[in-house]
Amino acid sequence: MNLLNQIKEKVRKAFVDCGLSAENTLVRLSDRPDISDYQSNGALPLAKSMRQNPRALAEQIAEKLRLDLFFETVSVDGPGFINMKIANEVLGKNLFPILADKKCGYERPDTSKTIVMDYGGPNVAKALHVGHLRPAIIGESIKRICRFVGDKVIGDVHLGDWGKPMGLLITELQDRNPALPYFDPNFTGEYPQNAPFTGKDLETMYPIASQHAKEDEAFAARAHENTKLLQDGHRGYRALWKHFISLSVADIRKLYDELGVSFDLWRGESHVHERLWKMIERLRANGTLIKDQGAEIIPLGKSKNGNDLPPVIMVKSDGGVMYAATDIATIEERVEEFHPDAILYVVDARQGLHFEQVFLASQKIGIAKNVSLEHLGFGTINGTDNKPYKTRSGGVPTLRYLIDTAKEAALKKMESGEMGRDLTPDEKASISQIVGVSALKFADLINERIKNYVFDEDKLTSTEGKTGPYLLYAMVRMKSVLEKMNEPATLLAGDTVQITTPAERQLLLRLYALPDSVQTAYDNRTPHVIADYLFKLAQDFNLFYHDCPIKDADKETQQSRLLLTKYTLHVAETVADLLGLQVPEKM
RNA sequence: GUUCCCGUAGCUCAGAUGGAUAGAGCACAGGAUUCCUAAUCCUGGGGCCGUGGGUUCGACUCCCGCCGGGAACGCCA
Numbered sequence: 001m002n003l004l005n006q007i008k009e010k011v012r013k014a015f016v017d018c019g020l021s022a023e024n025t026l027v028r029l030s031d032r033p034d035i036s037d038y039q040s041n042g043a044l045p046l047a048k049s050m051r052q053n054p055r056a057l058a059e060q061i062a063e064k065l066r067l068d069l070f071f072e073t074v075s076v077d078g079p080g081f082i083n084m085k086i087a088n089e090v091l092g093k094n095l096f097p098i099l100a101d102k103k104c105g106y107e108r109p110d111t112s113k114t115i116v117m118d119y120g121g122p123n124v125a126k127a128l129h130v131g132h133l134r135p136a137i138i139g140e141s142i143k144r145i146c147r148f149v150g151d152k153v154i155g156d157v158h159l160g161d162w163g164k165p166m167g168l169l170i171t172e173l174q175d176r177n178p179a180l181p182y183f184d185p186n187f188t189g190e191y192p193q194n195a196p197f198t199g200k201d202l203e204t205m206y207p208i209a210s211q212h213a214k215e216d217e218a219f220a221a222r223a224h225e226n227t228k229l230l231q232d233g234h235r236g237y238r239a240l241w242k243h244f245i246s247l248s249v250a251d252i253r254k255l256y257d258e259l260g261v262s263f264d265l266w267r268g269e270s271h272v273h274e275r276l277w278k279m280i281e282r283l284r285a286n287g288t289l290i291k292d293q294g295a296e297i298i299p300l301g302k303s304k305n306g307n308d309l310p311p312v313i314m315v316k317s318d319g320g321v322m323y324a325a326t327d328i329a330t331i332e333e334r335v336e337e338f339h340p341d342a343i344l345y346v347v348d349a350r351q352g353l354h355f356e357q358v359f360l361a362s363q364k365i366g367i368a369k370n371v372s373l374e375h376l377g378f379g380t381i382n383g384t385d386n387k388p389y390k391t392r393s394g395g396v397p398t399l400r401y402l403i404d405t406a407k408e409a410a411l412k413k414m415e416s417g418e419m420g421r422d423l424t425p426d427e428k429a430s431i432s433q434i435v436g437v438s439a440l441k442f443a444d445l446i447n448e449r450i451k452n453y454v455f456d457e458d459k460l461t462s463t464e465g466k467t468g469p470y471l472l473y474a475m476v477r478m479k480s481v482l483e484k485m486n487e488p489a490t491l492l493a494g495d496t497v498q499i500t501t502p503a504e505r506q507l508l509l510r511l512y513a514l515p516d517s518v519q520t521a522y523d524n525r526t527p528h529v530i531a532d533y534l535f536k537l538a539q540d541f542n543l544f545y546h547d548c549p550i551k552d553a554d555k556e557t558q559q560s561r562l563l564l565t566k567y568t569l570h571v572a573e574t575v576a577d578l579l580g581l582q583v584p585e586k587m
Numbered sequence: 588g589u590u591c592c593c594g595u596a597g598c599u600c601a602g603a604u605g606g607a608u609a610g611a612g613c614a615c616a617g618g619a620u621u622c623c624u625a626a627u628c629c630u631g632g633g634g635c636c637g638u639g640g641g642u643u644c645g646a647c648u649c650c651c652g653c654c655g656g657g658a659a660c661g662c663c664a
Contacts, residue, residue, distance in 0.1 A: 026604090026606090031606080031607070031608095032607065032608085034608095035607095039606095039607095041606060044606070044644085044645090048644075054644090077607070078606080078607045079606080079607080079644075079645080080606095081606075081607065121664085123664075160664060163663070163664060164663055164664080165663085165664080269664090292661085293661080293662080294662085295661075295662055297661080297662090308589085309660095310660065310661050311661070312661090313661060313662050315662090316661095316662045317662060318662080320662085322662070322663075322664080323663080323664055349591090349592070349658080349659095350592095350658055350659060351659090351664090352590095352591065352592085352658090352659070353590085353591080353659055353660065354659090354664090356591095377592085379592080379593085379657090379658095380657085380658085382657090384598095386656080386657080387657095410626095413626065414626090435626090446600080446601085446612095447599095447600070447601095448600085448601080450592070450593085451592085451593065451600090452592090452593075452657070452658090453599080453600080454598090454599060454600090456598095456599075458613095459599075459613090462613080462626095463626045464612085464613085464626065464627090465611090465612045465613060466599090466600085466611070466612040466613085467612085467626085469626055470612095470626070470627090472626085473624085473626050473627075474626095474627090476624080476626095477623085477624070477627085480623075480624070481623055484623055485623075519603095520603055523603075523604095524603065526603085528600095528601080529601095529603085532601065532611090535611085535612090536611090539611090542627060542628065543628070543629095545623080545627080545628085546619095546627070546628045546629085547628085549622070549623075550623055551622075551623045552622070552623085586624095587624090587626075
């Protein structure tokens, strides 16, 4: 049993021994580390309901707890807080049974769930940009946290491959290269295996096509028509479209790989095309769909707050479909195929209304009966002017640009000072990639998901303080110490840590506290809680490193400190993995 | 206009289910290295938690109003 649960159990027993209800013992990490490690506030509400003096009640409970040698001290302070300080021997002895396993003492209070996660949302033929950073990074971390606590998670990239952009591209290509067989209505042969363009071509072509549509009505109308033809199965367009997808997916996958973000499914909106039309037929037949202004809609009435909701448009007046419809069909597919307890959408918070509509419509048509649908929105990345982040030259920063900028900053840092002077150029290149990407990811993960945050390019390239490189540096130090002392990283039963300084005690307590952070992060789907834990762990380690010499310590102290370093590394690596951060061997 | 989100130190941000003296990082001022990596550590100043009410023994936290910032609102995704 982990430390918090052991204390909870002891306090619960003390409440019961006093003849009190142990329903709400309110045991948690102490707010006052100067006087205690853990506290129980349970006596306060209890005293209120029993109309008793809270301090006297707390004192009764404390008296029971003092009998246990587990605690160094138990005191009653303020209006009736019970403050508990754990005995040093307890902290030093329980490392192996609690922290040595893969879960570092995490114990799940409920049963395992099956979860489908939707956290990518890249678009075919469009370069990944700053807007794709948060869903990828946050989604990946939430996925890892869910898996860590024991959920079965299926991650789906949910590619944008079915809408108007496809029609725009087809039309642009038609104008540029009308002789291609895809545009020849009389062509009956096999279309070429290889695309007559590259992924880069697509990326440059799309913004031009988009601009054409804005300036030229005829072009826009043709693009519209071509989108419809593609969706209806136009043979040549489908062949062309397959080229779009295979080229884009290759590029997209490469970038996600660099970010350490992966998906189990690479499906797109198009994947549910046939299912969607069957669904539409069914809804027409049972009278759910209503004709309105030429479109076919699902009216939603009022939301839970009593305000009118716009309807979901299942079929547009031109007979085509859009993303609300494909999202609904996708829910049906996911429910049928995976029977999930929950479907999580890590998507921009500005899509809030869209998801409210989609979720409500899905419930209304009966396809989401036993599944919790959650939109985990995130805020936008703003520049220092508090407007959506742009590069210094004013463009939308691509993911490539962000990664490269971060990488260069890491490299520059390595070459400027004393750091990494014995590294080869190859090592520097691979290390700066790891450090740069971690800097980028951590700068995002440390912020609370729902809030907009200000992204300063200086922050991205900074390596001091609350940054990715700070964490990595601490972890590299742990590895370095063990290596220099020829100490294997394996953990053994029976080893104990002796606490001789406050730094060691603080670090130990931090190690034991991981499960609590994991639980909070899991319950609220907030990776920043984990990111914050890792930062504090790194701080605690750096203090320990500074205050507690290892090499020159006596044999016994040295062993104890090496052991503490090993456990810290074990926990830190586990946590870094939850955030999706890679850690270099040296830096 | 309606609805949603946000407002905490000079700046960027933490403060889960209401609890004690509201914490970090940056910036600023000073200090530490013959010793395991100074991408480090220590010390210091800095706050009517937007504002006015309410609920409570107790509110940064919950409720209502106001102010300020951002966003969404039928055929784009």
